Every structure is written in structure tokens, then in C-alpha cells.
Amino acid sequence: MADQLEHGQLSQMIRRATEEVFTTMLGVALKADEAHFEQSPPANFDGVVSFIGLAGAWAGTGSLCCSSKLACSLSSSFLMTELTVVDEQVLDAIGELTNMIIGNVKNEVEEYLGPMGLSIPTVIYGRNFGARSLGHDAWTVVPFWSGADRLDVKICLAPKERAAHEHGTRAREFILP
Amino acid sequence: MPLDLLIVDDSAAIRKILQRVLHQAEVPLGTVYEAGDGVEALAILKEKTVQLIFSDINMPNMDGIQFLTQLKANEAWKQVPVVMITTEGSQAKVLEAAQLGASGYLKKPFTPDQIKDKIVGLI
Numbered sequence: 500m501a502d503q504l505e506h507g508q509l510s511q512m513i514r515r516a517t518e519e520v521f522t523t524m525l526g527v528a529l530k531a532d533e534a535h536f537e538q539s540p541p542a543n544f545d546g547v548v549s550f551i552g553l554a555g556a557w558a559g560t561g562s563l564c565c566s567s568k569l570a571c572s573l574s575s576s577f578l579m580t581e582l583t584v585v586d587e588q589v590l591d592a593i594g595e596l597t598n599m600i601i602g603n604v605k606n607e608v609e610e611y612l613g614p615m616g617l618s619i620p621t622v623i624y625g626r627n628f629g630a631r632s633l634g635h636d637a638w639t640v641v642p643f644w645s646g647a648d649r650l651d652v653k654i655c656l657a658p659k660e661r662a663a664h665e666h667g668t669r670a671r672e673f674i675l676p
Numbered sequence: 677m678p679l680d681l682l683i684v685d686d687s688a689a690i691r692k693i694l695q696r697v698l699h700q701a702e703v704p705l706g707t708v709y710e711a712g713d714g715v716e717a718l719a720i721l722k723e724k725t726v727q728l729i730f731s732d733i734n735m736p737n738m739d740g741i742q743f744l745t746q747l748k749a750n751e752a753w754k755q756v757p758v759v760m761i762t763t764e765g766s767q768a769k770v771l772e773a774a775q776l777g778a779s780g781y782l783k784k785p786f787t788p789d790q791i792k793d794k795i796v797g798l799i
Contacts, residue, residue, distance in 0.1 A: 523785035524693070578689055579696065588689070595687040598734070599784045602763025609766060617763070619686065619736055 504611045506639055509604075509654060510534030513641040516603035517652050520596060521643075525576040529643035529650065536637040537653065545626045546570065547585060549597040552618035553605060559656035561601030562638075563593065567624065569648040585624045594620040600652060612656070678706030679799055680724070684717040684731040684743060685761070690784070694730060694761070694791075701792035703799070714738025718746060721753055728798060733762040733769065741772060748777040757798040761786065 514531050521527045547570040549563045565573070567585050574592035575582045582589050597620045605615050623630060640653040683691045691710045698705055709724055711717035713735040729747070733740035740760060748754045757779035762769075770781050780794040 520785045523787060574689075578692060591687055592689040595689045598687070599763055602734075602784070603765070606763070606765035614766065614768070617734055619734065 504608060504656070506534070506536065508611075509608070509639045509656075510641050512604045512607040513600075513639065513652050513654060516600050516607070517641065517643060519603065520599045524596075524599070525573065527573070527576050527645065529645055532642040532644060532649075534639060534641045537640045538637050539631065543627050544629060547590070547593055547622065547624045548630055549593050549620050549622040550630075551597050551601045551620040553601070553608075553615050553654075553656065554618070554659075555609075555615035556613040556659055557608075557615065557656050558659045559654060561597065561604065561652075561654045563597045563600065563650065563652055565650040566648055569645060569650060570624075572645065572648070573650070590622045590624060594622045597622070601654065604654060608656070678704045679728055680706040680709070680726045681728040681730065682709045682711065682717060682720060682724075682726045684711045684714065684729065684735070684740065686712050686732065686735045688712075690732070690761075697786070697788045697791050700788040703792065703795065712736075714740065714743030714746070717743055721747070726756060728795065729756055729758045730761050731758055733760060733764050733773075741776065744773065744776045744778060757795075759794055759798070 517529065521529050546564060546566040551561045553559050553561060570585055570589050570593055571582045574589040577592045577596065578588065602617055605617055609615055638653040638655040640651050643650045643652065683694055685691050695708055709720050709726065711720055715738045731740045731743060740762065744758055747758065759780035759782060760773045760778050761782045761784060763784050765783050773781055779798055782790060782794050
């Protein structure tokens with residue numbers, strides 16, 4: 500087992516997992532765009548964001564984000580029913596898509612970084628909000644296009660000792676005067 | 677003969693999709709019971725009889741492995757075949773489920789043909 504993973508390898512894993520899920524479960528072909536790093540997610544976001552935790556010798560977070568319109572469209576394809584507003588069905592569908600995509604990425608990542616657990620997904624919907632995970636590592640982001648609408652699938656991973664140290668440092672910054 | 681079955685998954689979307697996929701695979705369905713976790717599933721089994729169970733692994737309250745363990749420890753339920761349907765793909769998890777008595781293991785995402793192949797020998 501290797502103990503590191505390159506950005507290019509991770510972005511290819513994200514691409515494979517996303518394409519497999521969308522082709523198999525939705526019958527939708529997304530167009531992948533060039534992968535990139537993202538240090539801080541956008542501060543003012545409108546739409547749907549999901550998060551799912553990864554934990555093992557390496558720890559981090561996987562995420563999907565897209566507009567409300569695309570979330571409704573993807574959920575409609577997933578459930579084969581017309582959904583035009585973000586409701587419980589849409590949030591649940593996006594959560595499950597996150598679970599499947601990041602879960603399948605995890606299965607490949609484990610061959611390099613060791614066993615990992617996967618949390619239950621959390622899905623957030625709203626307007627003009629920001630979301631971030633603690634830590635200083637960059638996210639590997641793979642954008643996908645469905646027509647003119649964009650879905651970002653992203654993962655941030657760090658060795659647990661380094662992640663714990665950074666979290667501890669940031670906690671101390673908050674607590675100490 | 678129509679099958680009464682239990683689907684255990686914390687995602688309502690997956691529970692709905694699985695029923696649709698079973699229809700597409702031409703599995704004869706009777707009553708389909710749904711549970712969001714192992715606790716709900718055991719409560720249903722105390723009242724209802726099923727011929728087949730599909731269960732996810734990662735669920736809140738009681739996960740699929742804990743549910744499978746309790747199911748197989750109960751004389752009334754241990755003969756009911758259980759197919760695990762999950763994103764967990766590690767050999768360790770597959771082996772653990774098999775050792776606990778799972779009759780099949782299927783990774784998400786899945787197709788109707790994959791579902792049909794898994795349950796052909798169980799119904």
C-alpha cells in the first residue's frame with residue numbers, strides 16, 4: 500500500500516466514480532472539466548451543498564455542490580419523477596448521490612491510504628451562504644457540466660495526525676486570549 | 677408467488693429506486709416494507725413476515741452489520757436471506773457480511789440485471 504496520493508490520481512478517481520454513478524443510476528452523461536485545486540470555497544453560494552466525512556489514517560471530507568436548478572434536475576432523473584423545488588426528496592437524493600460517488604472514490608483511495616470509514620451525508624440548501632471545513636489543505640475539485648449547469652465534486656484529505664494538529668491549533672486560537 | 681420483502685436504507689431515494697429496479701427486473705413483488713435503519717427494521721420484523729431483505733451498511737442508530745448480527749441470532753428470522761446493498765467495497769467488509777450470514781453483497785451503483793442475478797437463487 501502506498502502512503503500518498505497525487506492530485507492527478509485523486510481527480511481521476513473522482514471522475515470515474517461520478518461518471519459511473521450518473522451513467523448507471525441516472526442515465527445521465529456528464530461532461531467532466533479540468534480538475535483544479537481550491538483553497539477556500541466561495542463565500543457567497545446559492546444552491547445545494549453536501550458533505551460527507553472520511554476517517555482513517557487519512558481523514559477529510561467529500562462534497563458535491565450545484566445550483567438548486569441542477570439539484571432538482573438530477574434528483575428528477577434519479578427518482579424518475581418531476582421535482583421542481585428543493586424539498587426533502589431532492590435533499591435526500593443529493594445526499595445519496597454524494598454517498599455513492601464519494602463512497603466509490605473511498606474504495607479506490609483505500610488501496611493507497613488504508614481503510615477509511617464514511618459518515619452519513621449532510622446536505623445544505625440556501626442562498627448567499629458559505630461553508631468550509633477546518634484545516635489548511637486544498638480541495639481537489641472536478642467540475643462536471645450538464646448542459647450549462649455545473650456540478651462540482653470535491654475531496655479534501657490529509658494525514659490524520661496533521662489534520663488533528665491543525666484542528667488543535669485552531670481550537671487553541673479560539674480558546675486562548 | 678409474490679415476494680414480501682424488507683428494504684433497510686437510510687435513504688428514501690434508494691428505497692424507492694430499489695423497488696423500481698426490482699419491478700424492472702421482473703421480480704414478483706408482494707408487500708414491500710421500508711426501514712431507515714436497523715432499529716426500525718427489527719421493529720417491522722417483530723410484526724411482519726418477509727421472504728427477502730435488502731440492507732445498506734452505513735446507517736444511523738443501528739448499521740447494517742449490527743442489524744445482520746441481530747437478525748441471524750434470532751431463530752424466527754435467521755433463515756431469511758439478506759442481500760447487502762452498499763457503497764462499501766472493501767474485501768474486509770464483504771467477508772464480514774458473508775461470515776455473519778449475508779446471502780449476497782451488491783455495490784452501489786447497481787443495475788436491474790445485477791439485482792436480478794443476485795437474488796435468482798434466493799427466491
